[in-house]
Amino acid sequence: MAPLTSAKTRPIRLADIAKAAGVSHGTASNVFARPEIVREEVRERVKAAAEAMGYGGPDPKGRLLRAGKVNAIGVATAEPLSYFFDDPFARVMMASISQACDATGAGISLVSAANSEQLAWNIQSALVDGFIVFCVDGGSKLVELARDRKLPFVALDLDSDDDEAVAAIGVDNIAGAGLAARHLIELGHRRFAVLALPVADSGFGPTTREQMEKALYSGTRDRLRGYFAELSRVDIDVERVPIYETVNDEESVWAGLDHIFAGAETPTAILAMSDRMALHALD
CATH class of the missing domain: 1.10.260 (434 Repressor (Amino-terminal Domain))
Structure with a gap:
């Protein structure tokens, strides 16, 4: 033929x-x-x-346009794509999101980028019905980009105090940090140090309580407040508790530990603001 x-x-x-x-x-x-x-x-x-x-x-895109539905959820973050696989919090969240999608037959599209220009393009071009936005960093920009798509979205752990119109799911950072500090206090610890999440976008190093109160990210401020409220409850002088700002990676955590344990009074307990940070410290 x-x-x-x-x-x-x-x-x-x-x-x-x-x-x-x-x-x-x-x-x-x-x-x-x-x-x-x-x-x-x-x-x-x-x-x-x-x-x-x-x-x-x-062309599947033609079918999608005619149907007006993709049957997929976009999960977006300003972090590199490896974040979804490397970070313990992200892995647990993705497992739960996957279970919900499996139950409804929906797919998942991971949306991330190494810089803001790529992120904007990836969100604008993603074939999805809506977004779950991981606001671990650059949350305001992610929300702005998601809004521009005019698709429904939910922000996870939105680090902002000034946008009540955003549908967001977060945690009580003050209460959670207080519980962590209380647990260590009940184990008998009285000498503490803090490994902190970023205060600003300027790197890592020793910082102070006053600088922490001016942190760009409310999660960083609130976790320190929760720690210190609980430590103060048992008359620990929080002004003597060393604080080291990290960028939540191995290099900055190890640098923080070197700094903390080089001091005259070494701590018996470390208050780490993220599970990733704590795992690096344990290594």
Whole structure:
């Protein structure tokens, strides 16, 4: 059988396949979308015509546009893509998100980027019905980008005090930090040091309580407040508790430990503001 061709001035369309196979456009469409309702002989004839003409099937983007729904959720972060796999918090959250998507048959699209320009493009071009936004860093920018898509979104751990219009799910950082400090106090510890999340975007190093109160991120401020409120309750002088700002990675955590344990009064307990930080400290 000679290969079936169509004009090379345009892509092969489903209508070309239907004509070549001698069936209606609707029947050809069903062969690709709902093959179970088409007789086997007709299916094979349409598939043979499509193969001969190099046609792989209807463009899925066209179907999505017609349906107005992708059946996928975008999970977005300003962190590199590896964050979803390396960070303990992210892994636990992704496991729960995956379970919810499995229950409804929805897919997941991971959206991240190494810089703001790439992130903007990735969010604008993502084929999703809505977003779950990981606001671990650059939360305000992520919210702005998600809003621009005019799709529904939910922010996780939104680090902002001034946008009550955003649907956000967070934690009580003050209460949670207080519970962590109380646990160590009840174990008998009285000498503490703090490994802190970023205060600003200027690197890592020793910092002070006053500088922490001016932190760009409310989560950093509130966790220190929770620690110190609990330590003060048992008459620990929080002004003598060393604080080291990290960038939540191995290098800055180890630098913080070197600094803390080089002091005259070494701590018996470390209050780490993230599980990733704590795991680096344990190593």
